Amino acid sequence: MRIVCVSLCVIVANQAEQLRMVLHASPLRSAKLACKIYSLFQLQSFQRKRMPLRYAILAICFYVCHGFAYCAPKEVVLLIGEALDEKGSPRALAPARRALLSYLEQALNVKFEIRMYPWARVESNAANGEGIVLGLSKNVDRLARFHFSEAAYANNLWLVTRSDSRFSFNSIQDLKGKSIGAVRGFSYGPEFDLAKNKVFHVEEDISSRSSRLKKLLSKRMDALLVYQLSTDSAEEVEAGINAFMANEVKDMALPAKVSFSVLPKPLQVDFIYFCIAKNKDDGLIARINAALANGRKTGDLARALKGP
Template identity: 50%
Template sequence: MSSAGDLAKKRAFLLGCALLCATALPPARAQTAPRTIPLLLGDALDAKGKQKPMLAWRRKLFDQLEQELGVTFDIKVYPWPRAERNAREGAGLIFGLPKTPERERALRYSDAAASNTLWLVTRSDATFPFQRLYDLRGKTVGAVRGYSYGDEFERQRNRLFRVDEDIASRASRLQRLLLKRVDAVLLYQPSWETAPEIEANIRGFIAPYARELGIPPAVSLSVLPHPVQVENGQHFAIAPGQDDGLIERINAALARLRKTVATR
């Protein structure tokens, strides 16, 4: 039978072995949470002024970049003027803000992550020939408040043609068109969509509103066949003081994603 002293020594020996084994094991790898990056977007509203769900292609792009970069985007949606102001003040990354020389002095832009085309929509009974901005002379054009449509458009704004600004609600702007408050509405669509495809979609979209407004059944909407702008790049951008290599990492990730698509 072991004495009390021998039992105590045995317990001490076993405890020492356990501690030795514990210190010999490599430390558990810390699970670091993905870096969270505020991502600022301009709003897109429905007919009731409520935020619309994010477009599927845009959600897919953000998901892919999160995986490529090992980050989490904290999406914050504002009216475009506020989103741009916040980005300039260093509140986060912004997506979809068109390039202008002045903005490129204030923000660091990524390569194009996607592209879109700018179209003109009219009432189907009030179309007109369009090839260049000069063809808008004397007309009233519906646009999103606070959004820029390129240098040449901005130079001619309220000089060659009048711009009627409204909230970022497609339904609201197209209803104003049906009611003849404007002669045409500017509409950005992904570059892979054709004018006939867009026209079919917006005719289906606006039909219930047209009935409510008492618009004659024969009247709908038309997309003019010649776009205002083509292949407008959609970029990420950030204030230079907040860019710790993020834009370069985004560019590299976009290149990898393009290569993956090209090899499928």
């Protein structure tokens, strides 16, 4: 019996890695491999006797179960700044972010547990080790506290105005004396942070795009900031905003033909990163970087972000 057990371990060990890989890829392939392993058992002689069927079945079941445990996705807490609808309820993730997360879940064999908070709380909770963050921009203070990934993708930061109140924009100095709508608790990068409430005034609000856009139409600000994928042009962003707000502005007393306008030059290009408190990184950032690099090389990442 001891000889049987030792030989059994040797045979199963030779198949272990192959079984683990195919278990993650396809149940059908897993079943075929299990049959292959059983055939090996049947061909193997132990003291001139074939292995009893019950030992072969037990060994296959053990490694199938072990393989599924090995391949079970790891839970990863992911913190994201909440975006609210006009009723103040959290909105679903933007398609590009959902596609990015789905790609990484597959590539890393993880399952993200998404927790949405206001941005100030996201940063505070992340610093205390609650989880990894998607969407914090880099600044000097954050670079000292967090380990950042390579850029996952890029957003353009657009200035949106009323169509009858457009102005020329080429640099941040062109915002002098103006009131700019921004999301409360969110950093828009070092240049913006240094200039706010000095070069221009910031009108802070909750992360509800429709609520902020209505305030813009009511002339409570001169322009507001909107992030959109860097692959979208100013014209595409403008058309999307006007379509999004079509039903929201029906009851507003507006002059004829007044709508939303997106200035042709973005305020900045903002790269989107993952980050985690430096003392909590167990190698996840390095794995994310490797998955992003591989996705760019194969084109899988670009296809995922582009969507169907």
